[in-house]
Amino acid sequence: MTTAISKRKPKDLTHVSLKTEALFHVILGGFCLACVIPFIFVIIISFTAEESIRTIGFSFTPTIWSLESYRYVFSWGDQLWRSYLNSFIITVGGTILSVLICVLYSYTLFRRDFKLRKFFIFFSFFTMMFGGGLAPTYMVSKNILGLNNNYWAMIVPMLVNPFLFIVMRTFFQTTIPDALIESASIDGAGEYRTLFQIIVPISKPGIATIALLTALAYWNEWFIPMLYVSNANLIPLQYLLMKMQNQIDFLAKNSAMIGADAVNILAQTPRENLRMALVVFIVLPIACAYPFFQRYIVSGLTIGSVKG
Amino acid sequence: MKRALSLILSLTLILALFTGVNFASAADDFSQEVTVQIMLHGSNVTDPAPVIEKINEYLKEKLNMKLDVIWGTWADFDQNSVLMLAGGDPCDIYFTCSWSANEYASYARNGSFLRLDDPENDLIAAYAPDLFKSIPAILGEGALVDGASGEGIYAIPGYKDFAQLYTWDINTPLLTELGYTLEDIKSYADFGPLLAAAKALKGDSFYPLYVEQGVMQRFVLNLDIVDSSLLLGLQFDTENPSQTEPIIKSVYEMPEYKAFVEKTYEYSQAGYINPVHAVAEASNSERSNAQLNGAYLIGTQVYAPGYEAQASAERGFEVSFVPLHTQYTSITSLRGAMMAVSAYSKHPERAVAFLNLLNTDPYLMTLMAYGVEGVHYTINADGLLEFTDKHNDYMPWRNGIGNITLLPPQAAEGADIWDKYAAQAEAQVLPTGTWSFDQTPVANEMAALANVAAEYTGGLTAGTVDPAVVLPEFIEKLKANGIDKVVEEANRQLQEYLANQAD
Numbered sequence: 078m079t080t081a082i083s084k085r086k087p088k089d090l091t092h093v094s095l096k097t098e099a100l101f102h103v104i105l106g107g108f109c110l111a112c113v114i115p116f117i118f119v120i121i122i123s124f125t126a127e128e129s130i131r132t133i134g135f136s137f138t139p140t141i142w143s144l145e146s147y148r149y150v151f152s153w154g155d156q157l158w159r160s161y162l163n164s165f166i167i168t169v170g171g172t173i174l175s176v177l178i179c180v181l182y183s184y185t186l187f188r189r190d191f192k193l194r195k196f197f198i199f200f201s202f203f204t205m206m207f208g209g210g211l212a213p214t215y216m217v218s219k220n221i222l223g224l225n226n227n228y229w230a231m232i233v234p235m236l237v238n239p240f241l242f243i244v245m246r247t248f249f250q251t252t253i254p255d256a257l258i259e260s261a262s263i264d265g266a267g268e269y270r271t272l273f274q275i276i277v278p279i280s281k282p283g284i285a286t287i288a289l290l291t292a293l294a295y296w297n298e299w300f301i302p303m304l305y306v307s308n309a310n311l312i313p314l315q316y317l318l319m320k321m322q323n324q325i326d327f328l329a330k331n332s333a334m335i336g337a338d339a340v341n342i343l344a345q346t347p348r349e350n351l352r353m354a355l356v357v358f359i360v361l362p363i364a365c366a367y368p369f370f371q372r373y374i375v376s377g378l379t380i381g382s383v384k385g
Numbered sequence: 386m387k388r389a390l391s392l393i394l395s396l397t398l399i400l401a402l403f404t405g406v407n408f409a410s411a412a413d414d415f416s417q418e419v420t421v422q423i424m425l426h427g428s429n430v431t432d433p434a435p436v437i438e439k440i441n442e443y444l445k446e447k448l449n450m451k452l453d454v455i456w457g458t459w460a461d462f463d464q465n466s467v468l469m470l471a472g473g474d475p476c477d478i479y480f481t482c483s484w485s486a487n488e489y490a491s492y493a494r495n496g497s498f499l500r501l502d503d504p505e506n507d508l509i510a511a512y513a514p515d516l517f518k519s520i521p522a523i524l525g526e527g528a529l530v531d532g533a534s535g536e537g538i539y540a541i542p543g544y545k546d547f548a549q550l551y552t553w554d555i556n557t558p559l560l561t562e563l564g565y566t567l568e569d570i571k572s573y574a575d576f577g578p579l580l581a582a583a584k585a586l587k588g589d590s591f592y593p594l595y596v597e598q599g600v601m602q603r604f605v606l607n608l609d610i611v612d613s614s615l616l617l618g619l620q621f622d623t624e625n626p627s628q629t630e631p632i633i634k635s636v637y638e639m640p641e642y643k644a645f646v647e648k649t650y651e652y653s654q655a656g657y658i659n660p661v662h663a664v665a666e667a668s669n670s671e672r673s674n675a676q677l678n679g680a681y682l683i684g685t686q687v688y689a690p691g692y693e694a695q696a697s698a699e700r701g702f703e704v705s706f707v708p709l710h711t712q713y714t715s716i717t718s719l720r721g722a723m724m725a726v727s728a729y730s731k732h733p734e735r736a737v738a739f740l741n742l743l744n745t746d747p748y749l750m751t752l753m754a755y756g757v758e759g760v761h762y763t764i765n766a767d768g769l770l771e772f773t774d775k776h777n778d779y780m781p782w783r784n785g786i787g788n789i790t791l792l793p794p795q796a797a798e799g800a801d802i803w804d805k806y807a808a809q810a811e812a813q814v815l816p817t818g819t820w821s822f823d824q825t826p827v828a829n830e831m832a833a834l835a836n837v838a839a840e841y842t843g844g845l846t847a848g849t850v851d852p853a854v855v856l857p858e859f860i861e862k863l864k865a866n867g868i869d870k871v872v873e874e875a876n877r878q879l880q881e882y883l884a885n886q887a888d
Contacts (some may be wrong), residue, residue: 081783100588134661145698155431156431211468212468212471212472213470213472214711215469216472216473216474219472220474220475221473232827269845270743282788303460303461303463303464303465304464304468306455307455307457307461307465308456309430309431309432309456320458320460320461321460323459323461324458324459324460324462325458325666325669325670326666327459327463328669329598329665329666329668329669330602330665331484332597332615332669334601335484335721338427338688338689338782338784339669340673340676340696342427342459343669343672343673347671
């Protein structure tokens with residue numbers, strides 16, 4: 078037994094046979110392709126001329142390339158940029174507030190010396206299991222909380238996410254030793270100083286993860302804006318796209334009933350290449366933001382305060 | 386003595402209660418300014434501020450009120466209106482009709498909409514005495530429904546195209562080029578030679594016939610709509626719709642449907658129909674492409690008066706519409722666009738007064754539908770309306786607002802457009818009158834059947850699947866999911882209605 082271990086060189090620990098390695102590369106490579114190809118297809122369609130779509134349908138090799146959909150998107154001007162701006166406001170504002178709440182809440186749940194800990198764990202966990210249902214939630218949000226046609230309507234409903242509380246609490250539990258908090262208090266740090274100057278800096282990987290998840294959720298949300306926002310000046314980009322899609326679905330379902338008016342609705346519905354151009358606009362910022370978060374996650378993983 | 390006293394006391398209490406109720410429903414003398422909220426359908430509005438300002442200026446003076454508009458769109462109206470009604474939102478007025486999610490008859494039945502001609506509190510008599518005199522009488526009849534507070538009017542019908550007329554949409558220059566005339570457009574089964582000639586002239590990638598799902602079968606089988614999933618149909622008399630035999634049939638089991646899908650399969654195999662029409666979501670944009678580019682010979686169009694001029698202007702070539710039958714009015718077309726007052730409205734009196742003004746006052750209606758003169762549109766020397774660039778900021782769904790015949794005609798429509806609309810009043814009425822199918826007793830069956838139909842009809846309508854194989858399978862599934870029960874229920878309701886009418 079002992080001889081077997083001593084014989085193995087350190088690099089053997091990660092060594093696999095060439096065949097297996099090749100196989101893994103093929104599988105993972107295929108998986109990556111499956112993720113990337115649809116998006117490449119979207120980009121190609123967005124650069125395809127309408128004539129090409131009409132004659133040969135969607136294709137990786139369109140007969141005619143064109144910038145017309147982008148030209149059209151830019152000619153929209155106001156609506157696009159306003160929706161873009163709205164998306165940014167909602168995502169940035171929402172993420173900051175939501176992460177702050179998440180850290181505060183989950184840190185409290187993490188501290189064993191907090192008396193009401195059990196109650197608040199149950200309190201947040203309960204909402205994960207049982208929701209109020211759509212109609213009551215809608216009425217409370219809209220008529221009691223006044224979440225109607227403003228930015229808060231798109232930020233507040235997603236501020237508190239009990240799932241992320243649990244993730245964050247577990248992160249604290251596994252990375253922060255009680256000794257650290259103890260030593261902070263011995264050094265005379267108050268609760269806020271302990272949290273923001275000692276705990277938060279070493280919790281960057283956890284915070285970056287929940288920030289990324291929250292930001293993605295805010296950026297991609299369209300259902301909540303649909304419910305609470307009817308002012309065209311406030312709608313975010315994702316809902317702008319969803320609106321077009323809903324309109325097409327609506328038409329597919331109801332054109333038989335509407336009669337002559339269906340033609341007018343069709344005239345207001347953008348073509349496929351334009352919708353794909355919008356998808357590109359939606360994905361681009363997130364694709365750009367991802368490496369930024371990734372850097373934090375990776376660097377955070379390698380930093381620690383208590384070296385073992 | 387004691388008993389007499391208690392009797393007197395309880396009587397006073399009851400009396401007090403009644404007077405209290407009476408006070409609550411006391412007539413609105415417009416002395417207090419209120420805000421009325423209205424939810425529209427189909428809006429495409431990005432900058433309503435200048436219009437709302439003008440509207441409120443005018444309404445302040447006329448009715449001492451403000452208007453707050455929720456610009457519902459095609460994308461969000463169904464979801465939001467249902468939620469708002471379910472949750473008792475204080476919104477006062479809702480768009481409703483025979484095809485939206487807050488369907489008129491069912492929401493009148495479940496008490497969501499206020500009865501407007503309630504004998505106890507007749508809002509129409511008090512606040513909208515002239516409204517129904519200004520629109521064709523048939524529209525008022527169409528609004529009658531047996532709702533939560535008895536049979537009456539639960540919504541104000543909008544005056545738009547309400548007579549039903551199915552027409553073939555013909556690419557006239559191409560037809561002429563092929564050496565045919567409009568006389569040659571007869572029945573679906575006879576299109577073969579025309580389509581073959583068009584295909585031969587224009588080549589392989591040209592599809593001369595475009596089909597509209599759920600529409601083409603109604604055209605070929607002369608069906609009036611009974612339910613929104615088009616499972617049931619009333620086969621009307623093409624010459625004299627009023628002489629139609631009032632029997633509801635299961636559309637997909639009719640022998641005519643079999644003949645229709647067999648013919649369609651034949652046309653599709655010959656390359657006359659683009660296979661993309663089998664997919665509902667893609668079919669609509671393909672149809673629009675075909676129309677705008679003149680890449681078709683024959684298509685379908687549910688007609689609206691004066692539509693030739695508008696379509697020709699939009700597509701840039703002469704479009705003709707060949708009618709398939711004598712026009713008629715049915716309940717679906719009469720309830721195409723309406724405005725209902727919510728049971729949760731705090732100001733139903735002002736809401737009705739506003740609807741009255743909207744449907745009788747050309748200034749207010751034009752403001753709502755087209756925006757501000759000089760900003761969103763101009764009136765040219767002939768008295769016709771032309772849109773400015775600003776029009777793009779303010780495009781509500783005109784036909785979903787109110788009486789469109791109050792509006793100045795658009796240049797593309799022509800000066801005599803509203804005479805054509807008025808002529809609709811002469812259309813014959815189907816014997817089914819104002820009957821509408823109450824689906825609640827068979828709601829489960831309807832939901833299951835709608836799914837079955839969605840699975841099969843696309844391929845059959847576009848002729849991409851062989852009806853010899855698929856149709857028997859389709860019918861079997863319909864039977865298994867209770868189509869017979871649904872047909873029976875529909876006919877039972879209809880017979881009951883007809884018996885009541887005869888009394």
